[in-house]
Amino acid sequence: MAELLVGTFTASLLLGGSVVLLHQSARVVDDLVSREESVETLRTTWTVLHEELGAGLRGRDWDREEGTDRALWLRAFRGIALPCEWEPGSREGRVTWRGHRAPDPDRDSVLVLEAEGGWRLAALEAVSSAGGACLAPLEGQVAQWRLSERVSGPILIRYFERGRYSLEDRAFRYRRGDEGRQPLTPERVGPASAFEASEGGGLDVILELQPGGEVRWKIPWSGPPGPPWDPSPFLPEVP
Structure with missing residues (x-):
């Protein structure tokens, strides 16, 4: 009888210890997952x-949304195109395009450099789709595009959503x-997260990670270059 009681008591101790270890292990795993998700979010x-x-200019292509410090609007550029055949003053022409995804008239607009x-x-x-070769200096797919506006001497086209x-x-x-x-990202973003204007026209990103604390960094203002942009590399050579 005594041996039975000792055995039962020992088994209960081992079972209790196992429960504690399992609880601690689960907590450790949860902590590791939380930290990994915070790193992934950052x-x-x-x-x-x-x-x-x-990829754009602040004020023209992106900026903070009015009425909130937690959102940005933007032109999300998805690719570029170079004209192959485009009559001056026309809305339609052949282009070679390349991008993160295919151009989609249902969602995309364009910026045309004339x-x-x-x-x-x-x-x-x-x-x-359009067949034939294209002499534009861009490796991509050839297609026929139609725009809502007539353009004069298009050199470069950027499409965006x-x-x-x-x-x-x-x-x-x-x-x-x-x-x-x-x-x-996983749901690890805290309420103190924000986008703030910084000196020089840049953007300060404040990301509160839960767990992980607050992380700050700056995105510089993307201003236009000093000298005028030279489009000559995109123009056909004159024999």
Whole structure:
């Protein structure tokens, strides 16, 4: 009988110890997962913002959204095109394009750099396949594009979608056009996260990670270059 009692007592101790160890192990795993998700949130937010905002000019292509310090609107550039055949003053022509995704008339607009040196904004109305070779110095796919505006001597075309990045509802999120906000990170973004204007026209990003604390960094203002941009590399050689 005594041996039975001792055995039962020993088993209960071992069982209790196992429960404690399991509880501690689960807590350690939860902590590791939380920290890894915080690192992933920081990495994704930093990479996406620098890539997207670095492709445009503040005030023209992106800026803070009015009425909140937690959101940015932007022209999210998705690719470029060089004209192959385009009659001056026409809305339509052949181009070679390359980008992160295919151009889509349902969501994309374009910025067209004209021979005079200015940029013209237009909607991308239609895209269709086009055969034949293209002499433009760009490796890509040849297509027929139609725009909403007539353009004079197009040199370079950038196509983009209208988007919005935000630090809301505990995640770094993106909204394309009028669609719903989609989370790009785990829900580790704290309420103190914000976008603030910095000296020199740049942007300060304040990211509160939970866990992890507050991380700050600066995205410099992307201003136009000093000398005028030289379009000659994109022009055909004169024999």
